[in-house]
């Protein structure tokens with residue numbers, strides 16, 4: 342279903358949702374950066390820059406409680422946190438590179454073990470995407486098979502129109518239901534043209550060729566030269582819409598505490614440290630190799646998908662200037678014959 346919405350009506354719609362006590366998330370100023378966070382009114386919405394961190398934290402928070410425990414004598418009490426309490430949520434202004442990562446994450450969180458915390462949030466959330474009209478030097482969605490108006494992962498996609506307002510196109514039952522529920526805020530198409538889309542400069546990667554090289558070059562001197570500068574800060578994983586490593590830790594005392602789930606990163610030096618003290622990824626190039634292998638080989642082997650949407654965040658944030666698009670270019674240029 343296709344409709345149109347003015348900017349004023351979009352803001353009225355957001356305020357109406359908030360008045361109805363729905364949780365509304367969108368890009369907003371949070372301290373020195375823009376993040377996807379709950380909005381207290383439509384005036385909080387900032388649509389002029391890409392949020393520093395991705396939308397994944399709406400489903401997979403930086404840190405969350407899984408259960409609480411307490412002990413009285415020999416009696417241990419456990420209190421589950423119920424995912425059913427998560428509120429109905431609408432997320433506005435989700436960029437296509439963020440939205441596209443959500444169905445990719447669905448695969449891992451609904452695989453052999455069903456992560457009810459993630460899945461309940463997914464069920465209760467409507468994702469409203471926003472096509473991009475500008476790109477910077479780090480954006481490369483078009484090089485990994487996406488585009489500045491790709492609707493993958495969205496329920497409803499907004500595309501800015503010349504003269505203001507947006508085209509609104511549903512891409513799921515949730516999106517269609519949203520257009521019907523809020524029909525008074527939308528109007529029929531009046532033929533206004535969309536604004537020109539962003540044009541990321543990157544040329545498409547041959548992801549099959551890259552995968553083929555990765556299949557056959559677990560050991561290769563290229564890894565040392567690529568990763569020699571990596572300091573293992575983990576920033577690239579934390580800003581990435583598709584990275585999903587986590588750890589589970591019990592916090593508290595012997596008498597009472599909480600079991601909590603935290604983001605983790607395969608770039609951290611202790612990520613694979615064994616209780617024995619042995620660490621199979623004892624050097625940074627081995628850790629960086631895992632980052633690339635996981636994104637472009639292991640996840641493809643397991644789920645037939647790539648763990649990168651070309652959002653460019655890891656390029657913008659890396660303190661030593663490691664550029665994953667440049668790394669892919671370098672791999673693409675390698676001789677892919679089996680050694």
Ligand code: SF4
Pocket residue numbers: 570571572573574575576577578608658659660661662663
């Ligand atoms: S942000 Fe850069 S330095 Fe930090 S772990 Fe990632 S690649 Fe390494």
Ligand code: SF4
Pocket residue numbers: 577580581582583584648649650651652653654655656665
């Ligand atoms: S690997 Fe980098 S460019 Fe790719 S989705 Fe993650 S943060 Fe974005």
